[in-house]
Amino acid sequence: MAFTRATGKHRRPSRVQRGTARAAGVAALAGTGVVGSFAAPALAAEPAAAQTGLTPVVTLGDVVADRIDAQAAAQHEAARVAAQEAARKAAEEAARERAVEEAEKARAEKERAAREAERKRLNTFVSPIPGSYVSTGYQSGGAIWSSGSHTGIDFHAASGTPVHSVGVGTVVEAGWGGAYGNQVVIKMHDGTYTQYGHLSSIGVSVGQEVAAGEQIGLSGATGNVTGAHLHFEARMSPEYGSDLDPVAYLRSHGVNI
Template structure:
């Protein structure tokens, strides 16, 4: 036979029902994580991560955080300083390379200029007597010369006046030349020859190289002369009889006579 409670009547839950309800409540609180202060101490304890499935959050103190921040700032500053140092070293290297290149170019330019100046000097021609003039012209007629005409030009000069090589060349004769007195003959670098006669003194020797303006002797009145002067000839060969116009010769080399 079935027993039913009378309608409208409420009975106190049985002990079994109360136990079941309490267990269900605890389970619900545990699942939601909401355990109040009224819970029993055993139930209020914080569940382990493996029990709840939640990842615990680690909280660090302010002092440790400050140390980490300071370390990060120091590392950043060190990196910036290293980068700045590297840039400065690279800039210094580039500057040194540029300065070395500039110095090398300037040195090479000076050397080229010096070589060019020397080349021009060696290729230049000068008058055999400085500040003088032609006193007797080329091919002038007179019984004083065995050929009947002057084979060179005479420059006015007193005894002891410095005589210059008119250009670069090599001495091929230096000594007594008969009617020319003391003479010097130079083979010029262009293949022509120049002769200097009636010298009072000879200052060079055969085989010696000379440059434009070099002192080769002193003017005088040796040989067949009527007074001191310098006899100058331009020639196609070393010997007498190969003379060419000395005025035209000097002018063709830029000498104003």
């Protein structure tokens, strides 16, 4: 008897199909009484449908999926925590930078204010006798002066009137000055000199630093004078003969005279 096979592509039967076919064949053999010694081992060797591994595969797939989900959730949480920590550190760093910047600005402002205050202090000038007036002008002529003219200006003042330094400086002379009587000479911060003559008393000493408006003595009538007053000079050096116009000097420093 000849067997024919249909044309076309054939696939190998699946494992389940093979198992079903074997079971049908065994049943057919049992109907004919031909169930030999090989039948039982053949059936025993073929696993049941419940033992084909399909159910364990499904269960294992669920476990793996659960583990993947758990790992993904853990990674997401770790990423979230890391992002929060990075944001916290960034905020702290930004706060530190702002604090440093503000401290630097405050320091710079403090230094600027200090420089401005010092500049103002050094450039502040006042009249040697506030409220007084010039009674004898600069370079006035007369026999009373050995040079033939007045080398300074005289401020009207009764004896004992407080006399002030016109600006910031250092005392370079404090004592008897011959025709000037008791005198004080101050080297100003800009390198010029100021002289205060005919004092009745002296309140400073050589080397002492004085500020604008600081009292340095009292007016009087010591030396070559006809009456109490303050003789004031502005000089290029501490020496006689280097005089400047005192009125122009004081006005150039903002003194209203």
